Amino acid sequence: MHILVTGGAGYIGSHAALRLLRDGHRVVIVDNLYRGHAGAVNAIARAAGRNASNLNFHRLDLLDTQALEHMMRAHAVHAVMHFAALTYVGESVNRPLDYWRANTAGALSLLTAADAAGVTRLIFSSTAATYGEPGPQDVPIREDLVQRPINPYGASKLAFERILTEHTHACKASGKDFACAFLRYFNVCGSDRSGALGEHHDPETHLIPIVLHCLLGRRPQSSNTLSIFGHDYPTPDGTAVRDYVNVEDLVDAHVHTLAALKAGDVRSYNIGTGTGLSVRQIVDAAERVTGLKLKTADAPRRAGDPATLYADPGKIAREIGWKAATREVEPMIEHAWAWMKANPRGYAN
Numbered sequence: 331m332h333i334l335v336t337g338g339a340g341y342i343g344s345h346a347a348l349r350l351l352r353d354g355h356r357v358v359i360v361d362n363l364y365r366g367h368a369g370a371v372n373a374i375a376r377a378a379g380r381n382a383s384n385l386n387f388h389r390l391d392l393l394d395t396q397a398l399e400h401m402m403r404a405h406a407v408h409a410v411m412h413f414a415a416l417t418y419v420g421e422s423v424n425r426p427l428d429y430w431r432a433n434t435a436g437a438l439s440l441l442t443a444a445d446a447a448g449v450t451r452l453i454f455s456s457t458a459a460t461y462g463e464p465g466p467q468d469v470p471i472r473e474d475l476v477q478r479p480i481n482p483y484g485a486s487k488l489a490f491e492r493i494l495t496e497h498t499h500a501c502k503a504s505g506k507d508f509a510c511a512f513l514r515y516f517n518v519c520g521s522d523r524s525g526a527l528g529e530h531h532d533p534e535t536h537l538i539p540i541v542l543h544c545l546l547g548r549r550p551q552s553s554n555t556l557s558i559f560g561h562d563y564p565t566p567d568g569t570a571v572r573d574y575v576n577v578e579d580l581v582d583a584h585v586h587t588l589a590a591l592k593a594g595d596v597r598s599y600n601i602g603t604g605t606g607l608s609v610r611q612i613v614d615a616a617e618r619v620t621g622l623k624l625k626t627a628d629a630p631r632r633a634g635d636p637a638t639l640y641a642d643p644g645k646i647a648r649e650i651g652w653k654a655a656t657r658e659v660e661p662m663i664e665h666a667w668a669w670m671k672a673n674p675r676g677y678a679n
């Protein structure tokens with residue numbers, strides 16, 4: 331199959347591109363390299379070995395509908411995995427227009443091009459942030475929980491869920507072969523176990539990479555001390571609880587979902603492990619994996635952070651048989667740690 335991977339120079343998209351190449355698909359990556367890395371595309375090609383000849387890369391912006399359509403026709407793209415997005419909750423509050431432009435207008439442009447070029451399947455990276463701030467009775471979160479995002483990031487993603495739903499219904503009514511799925515990610519972490527790819531964000535805001543950067547001595551501005559945002563949450567140890575899912579398992583969910591889609595489907599699945607871990611449990615696990623001691627400091631809660639978020643991943647298990655293979659967080663931290671030590675500047679070489 332020929333699959334377009336948007337955001338393929340980013341963290342999750344690069345892992346997806348490599349998996350698809352290893353599975354024998356042809357892959358075309360589209361990325362504007364605003365937050366993605368040309369080095370990630372090179373790393374995918376190196377790791378794909380002889381399948382690297384099945385990889386194409388186009389530096390394009392999603393808002394360039396005509397160029398996208400032209401490229402999709404030229405490559406006879408069958409399916410799109412759409413990862414390209416802006417993804418920082420805090421930044422979205424300060425720069426909402428950028429988030430609506432990239433995540434909603436960009437995705438609409440992509441869908442318009444895909445429709446014109448005859449693409450039949452689209453898998454969309456949605457987010458647990460579309461659920462907003464669930465109450466304690468709503469956790470573990472199921473897909474039918476009412477979606478009330480509390481920030482422009484979640485809202486910009488939810489808007490595209492709606493656009494895709496309406497488009498798919500219209501295709502079904504007119505007999506056009508099209509199907510889509512929204513995968514609502516919880517906290518994605520870890521990296522490719524072969525060591526080829528990793529997580530490189532600038533700025534970095536995610537817990538596990540920050541913990542590892544502190545342990546590597548790479549956050550001198552904070553004295554390599556982790557600020558724990560909130561220690562008085564109504565959780566067993568007072569710190570916030572999240573569902574940490576391995577990036578390779580997440581990619582596997584995309585592969586399974588794509589294979590399961592039938593014309594007219596609009597599927598939504600939570601992608602998590604179903605287990606919640608607190609910030610302190612992550613710190614303990616990182617200390618066990620690395621054998622190092624982390625300096626921590628209690629800090630105020632971060633705006634917009636709910637106390638507890640973890641998935642009920644039962645729907646995707648029942649409907650298509652996918653479950654996260656990695657149940658413990660230690661192997662995810664181990665792979666991330668190995669890549670960071672081997673690539674101290676990430677992809678910036």
Ligand code: UFG
Binds near residue numbers: 570
């Ligand atoms: N945290 C700290 N210190 C840090 C960084 C994070 O204590 O230096 C805490 C956060 O406050 C939070 C937990 O660690 O309680 C996890 O934080 P992350 O930033 O790693 O992840 P989030 O849960 O905030 O966000 C993730 C995704 C978002 C998505 C959201 C959905 O990164 O894209 O889940 O709930 F929107």
